[in-house]
Amino acid sequence: MNKTSLARLKRLTNLAATLTLSAFCVSALASDKREYTEDREACSQYSATKRPLFGDLHIHSRLSFDSYLSSQRNGPDEVYDYAKGLPITVPGADGEQTVIAQIDRPLDFAGLTDHGEFLGQVAACQNPDTLLGKVWPMCMMSRSQNLWVQLIAASWWTRLGGQNAVEPTPSSICLFEDCDSKQISVWQEVQAAAERHYDRSANCEFTSFVGYEYTDAVNQKNLHRNVIFRNSKVTEAPISTYETQKSLLSLWQQLDEQCIQGTEGCDVLAIPHNSNLSGGLMFQDPKSPEELRLRRSMEPLVELVQHKGASECRYDRLAGRGVDTTDELCDFEQIPGDNLHMLGTVEGEMRSEDGALVDIDNFAPRNMIRNVLKDGVALRSELGENPFQFGFIGSTDTHSATAGGAQEKGYVGHLGRRDSEYRNVQDHFVSNPGGHAVVWAEENSRDAIFEAMRRRETYATSGTRPIVRFFGGDYPADACTAVNRAELGYDNGVPMGGVIESAALDGPARFLVYAQKDAGTATHPGYDLQRIQIIKGWADAEGKTHEQVFEVAGNPNNGASVDPDSCAAVGTGYSELCTVWEDPNYNADENAFYYARVIENPSCRWSTLQCMDAGVNPFSDQCEEQSLAASAKAREKQGATGEVYKNCCRSAENEAFYSPVIQERAWTSPIWIQSAL
Known part of the structure; x- marks a missing residue:
């Protein structure tokens, strides 16, 4: 030699x-033999060098308050049907169930993540057992078909969850409806649906995960996490902000105690999302060795893109600079604001001052994951370990039960009636169809996919499938x-x-x-x-x-x-x-x-395609005339209000982030x- x-x-x-x-x-x-943490047949397709599996780990059904009060009526079964390629019916702009939705290609895996805080309370409003439950104002408002009444109900629900200036407080409906038993019942329904759709045969065609969303937000500054369990061994109930009193450390500790340490065969991870809307609060320096340990253990991944924007990095074209970056491709799918008030546009007008554009100088650097990763490598020298060692996934955060519906063409919206049909261009123009979570796994089973997530052998896409x-x-x-x-x-x-x-x-x-x-x-x-x-x-x-x-x-x-x-x-x-x-x-x-x-x-x-479908071409010199005509037609034929298609004619030259291409x-x-x- x-x-x-x-x-x-x-x-x-x-x-x-x-x-x-x-x-x-x-x-x-070295070996193609796998030991499973659950009872199932071995997958007939196994690759030691792994294969890419496409999925969505951020999905809401009618079990979520903000899905239900947006006239969305599909449940867990329809979520998984859609993910597997079957058509479902979703609400139109008027709230009627008239829009047929179907994904362009089936997913390999999916995890339903309805809001853990409200499973029992939403069920109490949807199917009350008492007369008071049937006539309780908040529940009647949630069942209303009037858009403005629904939006008031949405504000009420978020207040109960502690997302404003108050602490989490259960709804008063729980005084005469048994919300605790309904919480357990719905959680069992979530598990049963995941089991019905999980392919335990040797075919291994589709994998479902049991999960929920932990929904913490300080004054609408997003701190949400999607909690994903490895298998059917899960906590007795979702650990929510009611149990943690808005402490992320408490969430990690209780998941560790009740699942990993407390239940044999149980494993779990939490996936942060939308740090772009966290007002700088999502990723703070760990305050103790225990917090450092649990963050590293519980959060190996971060959701880099979904329908409420991309969180990689931020570059403002008009300012000619970014948030600790000079990377011009960081203008991609950026939300103007830095908190959940970005959802406050109704009938073409932003109804919240907090939803306005935040300029580069006032946008928190750690809203962007690249900056978090940079701070992580710097902190390693000080802490001995990197607290921010995240892998990437994408997902949709659909509230329309359209799991993985991230394609630009044929995008039906992700917020029920609130962004269906013409409302999408009018009110949710800055949003996008979301992305995919991709894992490199030996086979399409829960164990293989979960282990890929644990070791961060994952990538995110903005909706296509390279x-x-x-x-x-x-x-x-x-x-x-x-x-x-x-x-x-x-x-x-x-x-x-x-x-x-x-x-x-x-x-x-x-x-x-x-x-x-x-x-x-x-x-x-x-x-x-x-x-x-x-x-x-x-x-x-x-x-x-x-x-x-x-x-x-x-x-x-x-x-x-x-x-x-x-x-x-x-x-x-x-x-x-x-x-x-x-x-x-x-x-x-x-x-x-x-x-x-x-x-x-x-x-x-997607917005360019929908504008063109309505007869408005963003590239045309006649765009404004076309917009006026299309808006008049929408008001006459669909009951719309305002200049529906005005956004179609926004010029990329005058925009910090938007482009029709x-x-x-x-x-x-x-x-x-x-x-x-």
């Missing part, structure tokens, strides 16, 4: 010895031509979500990244890929944080666009991209993270490189 071969062998030996891999990740490549791999370690320059790229990726390093000790590397970190375009469907083929970027964040010797975006594959200036008359794709890109990239500025003494961002060719935003994307979970403490 020559000196070069010996050096390479030594390097690989050191790398294998010190890379932070989960025990399962190692064993999965296939993306990302590995870090030591890779030959010709790795992209290898027939066994996946095996090479695992053998020579770690996948997305992994951690490398810098002492294991003899030289600069090298990354293997490749992506395949979304194949789409027969009627709607996917868009070509434009490029792959690698985003690096790090902390220097003084603890100051930095970031840099590297173009590593493809062509950002390929000239692709859309036809302004039809929205058809113009130009070509790539069906596949692959590269081995070495950090030119690598410093083994710095703590750093890297993640890949895959960018598709331009396509029309977007570039769909995927974000891999980061790979961290850690220096010695």
Whole structure:
């Protein structure tokens, strides 16, 4: 063996010895035998090098107050039916059940996450046992078909949940309705529905997860988490803000005590979402070693994108700068405000002062996950561990039971009647269809998917379905031509979500990244890929944080666009991209993270498609005239109020974030490189 071969062998030996891999990740490549934490048949399809599974872990049915009072009547069974490709009926703008909705392709997995605080109280209002329950004003308002009455009821419910300035307080209906027993009954219904739709056979066609949403918000500053259980072993009832008194630490402690420590075979994680609307409160420095331990244990993932915006990073085109970033692609699907009042637009007017645009200088940096990750690598030197080591997923947060309905074309809205039909363009123009949670798992089972989430081998998409791999370690320059790229990726390093000790590397970190375009469907083929970027964040010797975006594959200036008359794709890109990239500025003494961002060719935003369907072309010189005509028609034919289609003619040149053309994307979970403490 020559000196070069010996050096390479030594390097690989050191790398294998010190890379932070989960025990399962190692064993999965050595054996195809799986031990399950539940009774089920072994999946007939098993891949040691894993396959991508697409899902949604943020879904609401009529069991949620804000879904029910928006005239949405589909329950858990319809949620799973839709996720599996069946059509369901959702409310139109008038509240009548008239709109047929169907996903473009079935999901592989889904988790229903109705609001845990209100399961019993909503059930008491929907199906009261007493006369007082039937005539209780709040319940009557929740059952009303009048939009304004429904919105007043929504405000009432959020106040009860402690999302305003008061502490969480159960509804007075619980004085004469047994809300506690209804809470348990509905929670059992959630579990039973998940069981009915979980494929325990060897076919492993669909996986359901038991879960709920923990719904804390301080003065409408979002702190929500989706709580996902590994299997059918769950807590007796959802642990909600009523039990924690709005303490995230208490949530983690009670989940740990009641599930992980208190119930054999129980495992659980909590997924934060919409840090963009948290007013800077979502990710604060841990105040104790216990808080640090529990955050790392309970929250391995973060939901990076959903219908209330993207939380990767923020760049204001009008200001020409961002929130601790100069990355111009950070203008993607940004919400003007920084709290849940962003939902306050009704009949074309923002009804809350708190829903207004927050300028760059007053927008909290830690609303954006990239900044949180940068602070995490800086805090590692101080705390001994990184408190913010998150993998990425996307989801929808649908309140219309449309699990995974993230496609731009045919988007029916995610808020029941409140954003159905013309109301979507009129009142929820800044929202979007959401994204997907993608996991790399050996098979489509609860155990395999949950373990992928635990080890952060996940990525988020903005609604399309590209296939993306990302590995870090030591890779030959010709790795992209290898027939066994996946095996090479695992053998020579770690996948997305992994951690490398810098002492294991003899030289600069090298990354293997490749992506395949979304194949789409027969009627709607996917868009070509434009490029792959690698985003690096790090902390220097003084603890100051930095970031840099590297173009590593493809062509950002390929000239692709859309036809302004039809929205058809113009130009070509790539069906596949692959590269081995070495950090030119690598410093083994710095703590750093890297993640890949895959960018598709331009396509029309959902709002552009809906405007065009109404006869209003955002690209046309006659847009305003078309808007007036379409709005008049909506008022006459559909009972609309105001200038319904005015938003269609907003000019991207005058907007901080909006554009009628977007570039769909995927974000891999980061790979961290850690220096010695």
